[in-house]
Amino acid sequence: GQNIDQPTEMTATEGAIVQINCTYQTSGFNGLFWYQQHAGEAPTFLSYNVLDGLEEKGRFSSFLSRSKGYSYLLLKELQMKDSASYLCAVRDRGGSYIPTFGRGTSLIVHP
Amino acid sequence: EAGVTQFPSHSVIEKGQTVTLRCDPISGHDNLYWYRRVMGKEIKFLLHFVKESKQDESGMPNNRFLAERTGGTYSTLKVQPAELEDSGVYFCASSQDFLGTSGMSGDEQFFGPGTRLTVL
Numbered sequence: 001g002q003n004i005d006q007p008t009e010m011t012a013t014e015g016a017i018v019q020i021n022c023t024y025q026t027s028g029f030n031g032l033f034w035y036q037q038h039a040g041e042a043p044t045f046l047s048y049n050v051l052d053g054l055e056e057k058g059r060f061s062s063f064l065s066r067s068k069g070y071s072y073l074l075l076k077e078l079q080m081k082d083s084a085s086y087l088c089a090v091r092d093r094g095g096s097y098i099p100t101f102g103r104g105t106s107l108i109v110h111p
Numbered sequence: 112e113a114g115v116t117q118f119p120s121h122s123v124i125e126k127g128q129t130v131t132l133r134c135d136p137i138s139g140h141d142n143l144y145w146y147r148r149v150m151g152k153e154i155k156f157l158l159h160f161v162k163e164s165k166q167d168e169s170g171m172p173n174n175r176f177l178a179e180r181t182g183g184t185y186s187t188l189k190v191q192p193a194e195l196e197d198s199g200v201y202f203c204a205s206s207q208d209f210l211g212t213s214g215m216s217g218d219e220q221f222f223g224p225g226t227r228l229t230v231l
Contacts, residue, residue: 004153033219042115042202042222043154087154096167097209098144099220101154 004102006088011108012078020073020086020105028093034062034073035087037104043087046073075107083109113137115223117203123229129191132226134203136185142166142206143186144220145178149199157201160186161209193230200225 003025012018024032031050035043047055049064049071061074075082085106089099116135124130136143145157157176158168162183171178175194180186190197204220 035222040224042224044222045219048219089154096159096169098156098159098167098170100156101146103151103153 004088004090004100006086006102006105008103009106009108011110012075014078014080014109014111016078017074017076018078018107020075020088020107022071022073022088022102024069024071024088024090024102026069026090026092026094029066029069029090030093030097031091031099032062032064032071033087033089033091033099034060034071035089037085037087039084046086078109080109080111083107115203115205115221117201117223117226119226120224121227121229123231124193125231126195127192129189130193130228132188132190132201132203132228134186134188134223136203136205137207137221140205140207140221141183142209142220143180144204144206145186145188146202146204147199148202148225149196154202157188166209190228193228195230198228198230200227 006022034046036046037043047062054063059076064071085104087104088102091099118133122130141162143160146154148154156170159166160180163180177189202225203223206220
């Protein structure tokens with residue numbers, strides 16, 4: 001199985017930049033997802049990385065280093081609405097390609 | 112386009128009772144997944160349907176849980192009899208393509224808002 005580790009909670013200021021890290025251990029890596037989940041709502045897809053490097057999508061970027069088992073989600077120009085839980089999920093060829101989720105990082109954005 | 116919907120949004124039952132959760136995936140999505148999140152822990156996979164067939168049910172905790180997807184449209188997840196440790200949020204997700212076959216984005220899962228189950 002996979003061991004996925006991400007910080008439990010982070011706080012940041014509106015307008016700032018925050019980086020949420022995710023480390024994982026897997027035998028047959030086949031992709032990493034980031035999801036955003038507001039309280040009481042459905043997780044929503046943010047990004048997908050399968051190759052090393054940075055994927056940019058508006059204010060959000062996701063980075064992957066397969067050799068290090070490491071990814072981060074970068075949020076720029078933070079807004080209050082970005083306060084949410086951010087879930088890292090890893091797909092493993094040995095796990096029927098079903099993603100395994102981390103516990104999520106609760107991000108609190110304050111004025 | 113309507114997203115994934117789940118019913119009910121909340122359910123409170125007593126230990127030993129039966130509860131049935133329903134999921135309506137996005138129209139045209141052959142793949143349907145059930146997940147569960149117990150308080151304080153990560154979202155865990157329960158099972159995966161491709162159309163009406165169970166592709167992978169390795170995450171189902173025990174035989175008190177029964178999932179069906181007759182006709183390949185909506186799915187139900189029945190817990191009978193419910194135990195205290197079954198409390199949590201049950202998420203359903205659907206995808207157009209099966210994860211892993213393409214290795215590219217576009218086969219991401221779309222999640223429903225979840226059903227919060229409380230067993231007393």
